[in-house]
Amino acid sequence: MSKIIELKNVNKWFDKFQALKDINLEVNQQEKIVICGPSGSGKSTLIRCINRLEEHQDGQIIVDGKEISENTKDLEKIRAEVGMVFQQFNLFPHLSILDNCTLAPIWVKKMPKKDAEALAMKNLERVQIADQAKKFPGQLSGGQQQRSALARALCMEPKIMLFDEPTSALDPEMIKEVLDAMVDLAKAGMTMIVVTHEMGFAKEVADNMIFMDEGKIVEKAKTKDFFENPKSDRTKLFLSQIL
């Protein structure tokens, strides 16, 4: 398997505050990685650096063979290959679900409208909300909105999907429908980096687990090892609190 994402000694500061410290990480194609860790440990910052929603100041980030830095010219192209699902969904409220899904394929990928709509319907079908396509985001439940957001990202046919706590803003009864859609996606072979505290999901899907604290990767291990015999005390403590 080949590397698709590579982070080498990445450091990131917000003014004086160092949010990421010497991060090294390699992600292979089709690999699924779940990142967990206490709030404020830099999980979001880390995955947001991968599509440069945050800028890192030091080290290298290479996505699909291209380095991401302030000199990257076709940043938009790279972003188009990296889908992202946010905690707050961030659907476009002025557009219907269908338009949410077709907008970027039409304008960024220059796809004909017909094809974009067919693709959108396929992906909405996949997350089981094809019947809501004509509605506006504000008319849907949280779970439906998050699945729409997933479909919207999939419409760009990304090589990599990033998830930043996709179920944290949802009522408990809606969490499962979103996780189910993500499990399906994982089974279809998508490369995924998921920040989540849903350990059931992690055990089912993840190849590797990462535990972060205070801007550092404290532990990275195969999922089975991570849960059965974590090396670091901080990981143990965290797992004991969360499980």
Added chain:
Amino acid sequence: MNLSILKSDKKNLNSFIATGSALIFIGFIDIISSSFFGTNITAFLPNKISYLTPLLFGLFGLYLIRIEFSGNKLLDKININFNSSNFNALLTLLVIFALIKYIPPLLNWFVFDANFAGNTKEDCTDGGACWVFVKVWLNRFVYGLYPDTEQWRINTAFLTLFLLVGASFFVPQKFKKYIIIFLLFVYPIIGLKLISGGDFGLKYVETGAWGGLSLTFIVSAFALILCFPIGTILALGRRSKLPAIRYTSIGFIELWRGVPLITVLFMSAVMFPMFLPDGTYVDKLIRVLIAITLFEAAYMAEVVRGGLQALPKGQYEAAKSLGMGYWKMHFLIILPQALKLVIPGIANTFLALVKDTPLIFVVGLLELAGMVNLAKTNPKWLGMAMEGYVFAGLVFWVICYVMSRYSQNLEKKLKTER
């Protein structure tokens, strides 16, 4: 006295309603007789006290009919909306009495004592408004000093405009786009050429002769259409990451916002030509248009910026994460939402702009209010200021009201669930 006897209840509902209504009726008779005949029931009392008589009657009457859940729908409605408390009752009476007192004299001035027939000031003999003045000067109020024989050109230009705008509402979506593009980019040139003339066998009419309501429309329309995109670009510029663009925008906005429009207009007449190479001449109407446009664009920029700031950061991030660049993100995601949020502010700026147009008198251009000003100083029509300004005021009000309604409709139409 035990007031509880006087507290209305349902048992003797009808007698309360009857007594209450009678008292209110007496109150009304009293105010009517005092405002039209100068006397009333308590006229024998000192003047100040007799003023209060109708109020007291009315208040007591309203107190008596204030019965909760009387079962009578009309009565309940009145009580809830106009008579929920003594204070509320007082306000209701004051408003009604003020209307009774002041509406008739106004109506008299406007209509009953007004003169409509005739051609000179001397025909106005009835003491009310002299609408003859407006009638005689109407042509000037609409067309300014534009030659009578050429006025069909203005009519044609505006008629075409209205037809095009009207058509854009009814034609299918597909053609709408073309009509709007035509309206924004081609029509203004044709329209201006038609009105100014000089080619195609049309007599040249210099802009100094343009005026009246038609000039109000021309100036407003151009400034409205132009200040909007410029303001939007300034708003984006002010939020730019590039310092050069950001500071240029800030400087521009703050410069124009800090100067009164009237000064800007003066400068457009005096200073602007100094920046041009010798011999080039820019028409004063064009200079004024540029000045007003830039001035209003600065305000528009701040309105739009308010909308941009109101959008959650997540919208920008979602757009970026889908691979949209700066312009796609702004035109497809950010501006449609931000502009919708600030429709009331945009309408506000537009209304202010329309009402600012009279200031172009400082460079010698006379739109509607300017023409009124000119007409009232005509020796044959001295003393007609009131009629003229009331007329101009009404016309401006109608224009602004239509715009305001349109913006409200637009707001409703564009309202999607959030």
